[in-house]
Amino acid sequence: MMAKADDRLIVALDFHTMEDVRTLVAKLGGSVSYYKVGMELFYAVGGKAVTWLRREGKHVFLDLKLHDIPNTVAGGLCSLMHLGADMLNVHASGGLTMMKTAADRLHKEAAEAGIPCPKLIAITVLTSISSAEWQGVGQTRVLEESVLRLARLAKEAGLDGVVASPQEAEAIRAACGEDFLIVTPGVRPAGTSADDQSRIATPRAALMAGASHLVIGRPIRAADDPKAAAEAILKEMETVP
Template sequence: MMNRPIIALDFPSKVEVFEFLNQFPAEEKLFVKVGMELFYKEGPSIVSELTELGHDVFLDLKLHDIPNTVKSAMKNIASLGVAITNVHAAGGREMMTAALEGLKEGTQTGKDVPKLIAVTQLTSTSEEQMQSDQLIKVSLEESVAHYAKMTELSGLDGVVCSALEVSAIREKTSENFICLTPGIRPSNSEKGDQKRVMTPSEAKAIGSSYIVVGRPITQSETPYESYVQIKNEWNGEK
């Protein structure tokens, strides 16, 4: 089975989401990302509607709060049947461990526990911004690798990171540790607000486990054709 790029459904409401999805063949089962904008507008029902259509969902809410609150929230997220969800690694090991406990407790018997990954540094963050705004004085690569190792020690499945940092993370973590990389752009597209980007073929070569693609598909005049092109490139096909 071919690996599927995760499509970022960064739309303001489900009306736009289904206008977009209706341009795909009905039998094409997608892997999609639901982020804050869409989830806070439509609520949990948007996830249910997508999973009922057979799509896998990465629920990208980046939880970051006290451990008990995150644990309780994750119990609710687990009941939605998502494939992947996430937290901020900056919340610390106790919070990440609590998040995993919540996911396990909230998952129905016989169902798979969703993959839990942590955000290291946002792909919109430059090293200069990290050092000045967060007062982190090491390099961006060191910060990301540290967060990744801390994430693995907390029992999580992997991290969200730039494809540019995958090699450094691979050196610090185990073979099966997930590196999910947003900011993926075909070579002929604009970077947008992402500062650290890579093409699908480059991400594959460097060892990304999953890639997230937004505007090159969602803003394409022919989204299904753009999706197939990126999927083929991601799988090493022309």
């Protein structure tokens, strides 16, 4: 069922210039086929980051985490869809109605335009948030239980998957099935810094737990040889069926 490793590794382009993007993509060459465009890059250069990557034959996860009233999120996603990204996302905490409205509108507009509908996934709880911080914002439910509840809501709403930490991947996979996407940030190769992530795992551990895609940024971007770093991660990923 799973795609090959280079379609499951998503490299985060956390830059604010196209020059930096082109430099890293050139260094990684054919080793990496999937990239994440997040807020930092999108707010700096707009949609051209997505369209350039698509022209280069790369897949794109446009990670803008939409969270607003249902019609606003649905309209925003439909606008973003025309950039050509393969995957878009919203915050699951926007609720069932917001997610279902977004998914329904996205599929309808894609069908009317005659274009492939991007995968739509939902943020559960950000991987930078620890259990202590979760309680600090007034949450009484255990963090892991909240993640699983949000994942089930996303599935009920008709979304293709969620973003969740490696620690919750196994429970989500069991609850939501084999075809449900689980995109996991907070992946750090052994011996690298956790940076600002709290709930982390190695690439192999994340995949063994049930993750379908791994989002990795700094361990590749900051390496002396980014291509060698990416290929080492891919080699580790290939050991997992």
